[in-house]
Amino acid sequence: MYVIGTAGHVDHGKSTLVKALTGIDPDRLQEEKDREMTIELGFAWLTLPSGREVSVVDVPGHERFIKNMLAGVGGIDLAMLIVAADESVMPQTREHLAILDLLEVKRGLVVVTKVDTVDQDWTELV
Known part of the structure; x- marks a missing residue:
């Protein structure tokens, strides 16, 4: 099984993205x-259209939980x-x-989230 993990700053939408996917x-x-x-x-999974199964590991973003991120x-x-x-x-x-x-x-890969909260010019800068 292919395993994908999240990474990123606290409150940037990692868990929300996992739930959406x-x-x-x-x-x-x-x-x-x-x-x-x-x-x-956190753990989730999905089956791609090809039939391949993918596991997703969602890690904490807060600095106090960095050990959990490392484990994930x-x-x-x-x-x-x-x-x-x-x-x-x-x-x-x-x-x-x-x-x-x-x-x-x-x-x-880099995933830019919360693009609906900023204007187009700012999104392009990010």
Whole structure:
């Protein structure tokens, strides 16, 4: 099974993206729902049109939960680096990218979220 992991700053939309792609809410703890913040690793899956199955690991973005992020990205095949258009690159974005580099995650893509919250000129800058 191919494993995709999220990475990025807190509140940039990692869990929301996972839910949009898979239909599964990776935030399963009540505390996560109350605080609107991922604390533990979240898991989801989907089947591509080709029939290939993909597992998705959603990691916390908050600096206090960096150990959980490290645990989640250790075995991924591809990272989705999430950057919110309304904030651009932030400290945890850089830290997560450095961790992915350190762990030699070779495949990745950048996903810009929250583009509906900014004007077109700002989106192009991001």
